[in-house]
Amino acid sequence: MNVFVIRHGETEWSLSGQHTGTTDIPLTDSGRRQAERMRPVLARHTFALVLVSPMQRARETCDLVGLGAAAIGDPGLIEWNYGEYEGHTPQQIQAKRPGWLIFRDGCPGGETPSQVGARVDQVVTRVRAAKGDVALFAHGHVLRVLAARWIGLPPRAGQHFLLNTGTLSVLTYYHEVPAVRVWNGHAAD
Numbered sequence: 001m002n003v004f005v006i007r008h009g010e011t012e013w014s015l016s017g018q019h020t021g022t023t024d025i026p027l028t029d030s031g032r033r034q035a036e037r038m039r040p041v042l043a044r045h046t047f048a049l050v051l052v053s054p055m056q057r058a059r060e061t062c063d064l065v066g067l068g069a070a071a072i073g074d075p076g077l078i079e080w081n082y083g084e085y086e087g088h089t090p091q092q093i094q095a096k097r098p099g100w101l102i103f104r105d106g107c108p109g110g111e112t113p114s115q116v117g118a119r120v121d122q123v124v125t126r127v128r129a130a131k132g133d134v135a136l137f138a139h140g141h142v143l144r145v146l147a148a149r150w151i152g153l154p155p156r157a158g159q160h161f162l163l164n165t166g167t168l169s170v171l172t173y174y175h176e177v178p179a180v181r182v183w184n185g186h187a188a189d
Helices: 012-016 029-043 056-064 090-096 113-128 140-150 155-160
Strands: 003-007 049-052 134-138 168-174 177-185
Touching: 003 029, 003 140, 029 056, 029 168, 049 056, 049 113, 056 134, 113 134, 113 140, 113 155, 134 140, 140 155, 140 168, 140 177
Parallel strands: 003 134, 049 134
Antiparallel strands: 003 168, 168 177
């Protein structure tokens, strides 16, 4: 089994560095091109299951790679709820709360790392029950937690998995041990 983990393409807020959780914004033209570049790579595979965050930036990415018709919305893949930090950049947050780290501290009025981890664990259970390859379309922070949970690490370990927009990663198994095959790759990788 290979789990193709796709972070949506660029948005205006990912470009500016603003935390985009519940704000439902579209891809930029560049973000659409990022998604389209993944189409030939994903077209070489057959998927037993395609899950997508209900947010339009993830759905649009899924549609542009040609898997939208097969996709099932999964609220477990929605981005971290940033609460009071929604729309703020890391620099703005650090000015108010020096030393803040989302994977340790969570967000006031939003989600804690353990809450995101619990959501992601449900997605991982669903993925592991699939009979074949899976594609997941979602967002940066939630997918970083997913990578950590896939290999048995706590949600806070997501801090070690940097993830750019419009990227393709692959989770799999090494014998029976959950493993990361590719992380933060581009369609040409």
